[in-house]
Amino acid sequence: MTIDALSPWPRMIALVDMDCFFAQVEQMDNADWFKKPVAVTNGLQGTTIITCSYEARAFGVHTGMRLKQARQLCPGLIHAPSRPYRYAELSTRIMEGLIDITPDVEVFSVDEAFLDLTRCQTLYKGAMNIAYLIKRRVWQVSGLRCSVGVSGDKTTAKFAAKKEKPDGMTVIHPEEAADVLAPEPVTALSGINKGIGRFLAHYGVERCGEMKNIPMSLLSKRFGHLGRRIWLMAQGQDPERLTFNVKAPKTIGHGKVLPPGTHQKNTVLIYLQHMAEKVAARMRCFHYQAECFFIGLKTERGWLKTKAHAGIYTDDGHVIYQLCKAFVDFYWAGQGVWQVQVTALSPQQGKQLDLFEQPDIQREHINQTVDKVNYRYGELTLAPARLLQKSTMPNVIAPAWKPKGHRKTI
Structure with a gap:
């Protein structure tokens, strides 16, 4: 069968995938590092590799590996402390640049985006031409390389980009x-993890081409709507549409890793207050408040946690910290702590006042002033005095980071 390369497709979806994004940014900003093995960790103190360049991968270095082990494999490895704000700046530039190709862009993560080209494909000279134009646009706005996959659905486009x-x-x-995917393992497709893979293997489905041998109802019964999608994904017919709007958050939270086995109460409280202030500032930025908060300490025996109720809807870090302090005083017995977490549950947009509640105008004015200063001069330029002793470890950019909406956080 001959396919006309220039004929319009029923659906045309592209996936833009930045190549080793963080490491590539470091190589670009440090000319001496170009084409050299680079590994990015969370700050100078970070010991686990977030990502690494292809030159480092050639030595067997990979994401999640300890820096010490990586240096044994690659003695010339360059250690680059992460710079989340720089990555966010370039990601924003890239995502905004892609809108010049099509207005229908779904920011999938900090370094990936889907483009729905269906409506505008007649403006271009076929899929290969569009892929080239996407790569050129990304290079123009960022100076970075990317890989592009184009197909008729999201899953196949993502497979193509890889x-x-x-x-x-x-x-x-x-x-x-369908023919291209047929010989591929089902777990090669995004969204089909090892657990789903084992379920499918039990019914004789290990390759995408074998999916048509079982009824869709078998997967629907086990996985619901996802099962139906999986059945179609393996045959190059993923029905999933692009999402252009950031959905309202179900939670807004921040966590941070402590020095392993921290026993000092003051240190634990400093970390909790830091997270409380970050959560509060983020809620105020996007006009959310919450009444219930998850507070947790990760110990060697698992999470020590609670859902604490403020009694009022709040976006005030001081109120949230008081909940954290009460939790530590009541529940924590001094055991070693590895990590802290503070999360606003079911946040609501807009001011949420009870009938007889009087707003604290003075606190609101203080928070507004703090937010303005911190927005201009950097996070926690103005902060509670206790946070002068906070960790020097830099923030980590969220995997689901978005240039617009509540996920725009570091």
Whole structure:
């Protein structure tokens, strides 16, 4: 069957995947590091690799590996402390640049975006031309390389983008998608984890082409709507549409890792207050308040946790910290702490006042002033005095970071 490369597709979806994004940014900003093995960790104190360049991967270095082990494999490895704000700046620039190709852009993560090209494909000269233009646009706005996959659905486009990394460009026509995917393991598709893979293998499905041998109802009964999608994904027919709006958050939270086995109460409280202030500032930024908060300490025996009620809807870090302090006083017995977490549960947008509640105008004015100063001069330029002793470890950019909406946080 001959396929006309320039004929419009029923659906055309592209996935832009930045190549080793953080490491590539470090190589770009440090000319001496170009084409050298670079590993990014969370600050100078970080010991676990967040990502690494392809030159480092050639030595067997990979994400999640300890820096000490990586240096044994690659003695010339360059250690780059992460710079989340720089990555966020470039990601924003890239995502805004992609809108020049199509207005229908779904920011999937800090270094990935889906583009729905269906409505505008007749403006271009086929899928390969669009893929080239996307890569050129990303380079123009950021100076960085990316890999692009184009197909008729999200899953196949994502598969295509991974096929020829780095700096790749792969087009899979919708009519050829089922045949291209057929020999691939089902776990090669995004969204099909090892657990689902074991379930499918039990019914004789290890390759995508074998999916049609079982009824869709078998997966629907086990996984619900996701099961139906999985059945179609394996045959190049993923029905999932792009999401252009950031959904309202179910939670707004922050956590931080402590020095392993921390026993000092003052240190634990400093970390909790830091997280309380971050959660509060983020809620105020996007006009959310919450009445219930998850507070947790990770110990060697698991999480010591509670859901604490403030009694009022609040976006005040002082109120949230008082809940944290009460939790520590009542529940914590001095055991070693590895991590803290503070999360606002079911946040609501807008001011949430009870009938007889009187707003604390003075606190609101203080918070507004603090937010203005911190927005201009940097996070926690103005902060409670206790936080002068906070950790020097830098913030970590959230995996679900978005340039707009409540996930725009570091």
